[in-house]
Amino acid sequence: MLSQIRESELQAIRSFHSSQLIRNKYENILENLDSGIILFDSDGVLAFVNVQMAKLLGVSRKSLTGCTLTQLVRHPQLSRFKKRKVLRIFRETVFHRKRFHELVDEYGRSWLITMTYGDQMEGDFLISVKDVSDFKRIEQSAYQNDKLAMLGKISASIAHEIRNPLTSIRGFIQLLRPHLVSLGKDEYARIILTEIDRANDIIYEFLNSSKPSAPETKIVSVSSLLKEVVLLTESEALMKGCQINLHTDETPPAYISVDVKQIKQVILNIIKNALDAINEHHDENITGMIDISARDNGKHIKICISDNGGGMDQNTLNHLFNPFFTTKESGTGLGLSVSYSIIRNHGGSIAVDSQVGAGTEFVITFPKLEVSEV
Ligand SMILES: Nc1ncnc2c1ncn2[C@@H]1O[C@H](COP(=O)(O)OP(=O)(O)OP(=O)(O)O)[C@@H](O)[C@H]1O
Numbered sequence: 063m064l065s066q067i068r069e070s071e072l073q074a075i076r077s078f079h080s081s082q083l084i085r086n087k088y089e090n091i092l093e094n095l096d097s098g099i100i101l102f103d104s105d106g107v108l109a110f111v112n113v114q115m116a117k118l119l120g121v122s123r124k125s126l127t128g129c130t131l132t133q134l135v136r137h138p139q140l141s142r143f144k145k146r147k148v149l150r151i152f153r154e155t156v157f158h159r160k161r162f163h164e165l166v167d168e169y170g171r172s173w174l175i176t177m178t179y180g181d182q183m184e185g186d187f188l189i190s191v192k193d194v195s196d197f198k199r200i201e202q203s204a205y206q207n208d209k210l211a212m213l214g215k216i217s218a219s220i221a222h223e224i225r226n227p228l229t230s231i232r233g234f235i236q237l238l239r240p241h242l243v244s245l246g247k248d249e250y251a252r253i254i255l256t257e258i259d260r261a262n263d264i265i266y267e268f269l270n271s272s273k274p275s276a277p278e279t280k281i282v283s284v285s286s287l288l289k290e291v292v293l294l295t296e297s298e299a300l301m302k303g304c305q306i307n308l309h310t311d312e313t314p315p316a317y318i319s320v321d322v323k324q325i326k327q328v329i330l331n332i333i334k335n336a337l338d339a340i341n342e343h344h345d346e347n348i349t350g351m352i353d354i355s356a357r358d359n360g361k362h363i364k365i366c367i368s369d370n371g372g373g374m375d376q377n378t379l380n381h382l383f384n385p386f387f388t389t390k391e392s393g394t395g396l397g398l399s400v401s402y403s404i405i406r407n408h409g410g411s412i413a414v415d416s417q418v419g420a421g422t423e424f425v426i427t428f429p430k431l432e433v434s435e436v
């Protein structure tokens with residue numbers, strides 16, 4: 063009898079220990095999860111906070127134990143920026159009962175805030191915060207690719223519509239040419255024909271670049287490529303009273319494998335935009351400057367093009383690479399969207415940093431070639 067009681071006691075102790083072990087395991091997992099987790103009980107007192115959430119708040123976990131929401135917002139270690147964000151999260155999730163809420167932090171990262179409450183939580187409120195920046199980036203790039211595909215279709219139909227009448231005009235001018243010659247106006251026929259050919263060339267170039275075609279790559283030195291592009295823009299810059307500074311003292315010289323024509327077009331687009339931005343932001347006391355440089359960080363080659371023009375506001379930055387987005391009266395809004403697809407086709411990336419009134423910097427990143435490939 064006694065031994066039976068002993069056995070059942072031992073059984074109870076064993077099951078208590080094993081449930082304690084499981085509990086510790088779960089707590090350990092929750093504590094070290096890469097998402098931030100915070101739990102408030104039905105009285106609004108903080109019951110649990112994991113390592114990641116304390117890190118995100120920038121507050122020590124110890125000092126958070128037993129805090130109420132008001133105490134959390136007034137916490138001396140919480141920065142003003144974070145206080146505002148915490149209040150916003152609570153307004154959206156607790157008061158407006160939104161189960162999901164998204165926010166962008168001071169470093170531009172996107173976070174998804176999820177709120178769980180209800181019967182299964184026995185009056186508690188669980189808030190979890192997850193970094194979704196990578197998902198956002200993928201989503202944005204899929205959206206961008208869709209738009210570029212649409213752009214390809216639109217440009218093909220535009221080209222079809224414009225090219226046909228141009229071909230007819232060209233044919234009729236050739237028929238009229240003998241009459242113009244007899245009137246001593248052969249020069250007119252020549253000019254019309256040259257201009258039609260030029261228009262055809264422009265359409266051809268436009269179509270070629272707006273359709274994301276596979277690049278015909280060649281290994282080139284970054285500095286010679288940049289020198290050639292600068293040569294092409296120097297006269298326009300001079301006319302606009304703007305200075306272009308090229309910094310290409312790379313030792314050893316850097317090489318990239320690119321479609322030279324396409325990459326020249328990208329750099330030209332960016333320099334032309336910089337010249338426009340400087341022109342629009344005309345200030346007699348400041349010389350317009352465009353600085354172009356190439357950097358080798360071991361794995362990548364970065365080409366930086368910065369200007370001291372008017373810069374861009376957040377709305378412009380959000381739509382910068384969208385086809386047909388322009389703030390210029392005579393702009394098509396295709397320059398940067400085409401540049402974006404060219405750089406992506408080269409396995410590179412393009413980033414921008416800009417401040418209203420201060421200027422803009424574009425950074426194009428290319429994969430670096432191994433010495434054996436050069
Ligand atoms: N360096 C810059 N400084 C300020 N704004 C810029 C700069 N580069 C681009 N932008 C902004 O981005 C917009 C889109 O540029 P994008 O080159 O795609 O088209 P666009 O220059 O307007 O027209 P186009 O098709 O003739 O190039 C511009 O209208 C301008 O508002």
Ligand SMILES: [Mg+2]
Pocket residue numbers: 331334335397398
């Ligand atoms: Mg442009």
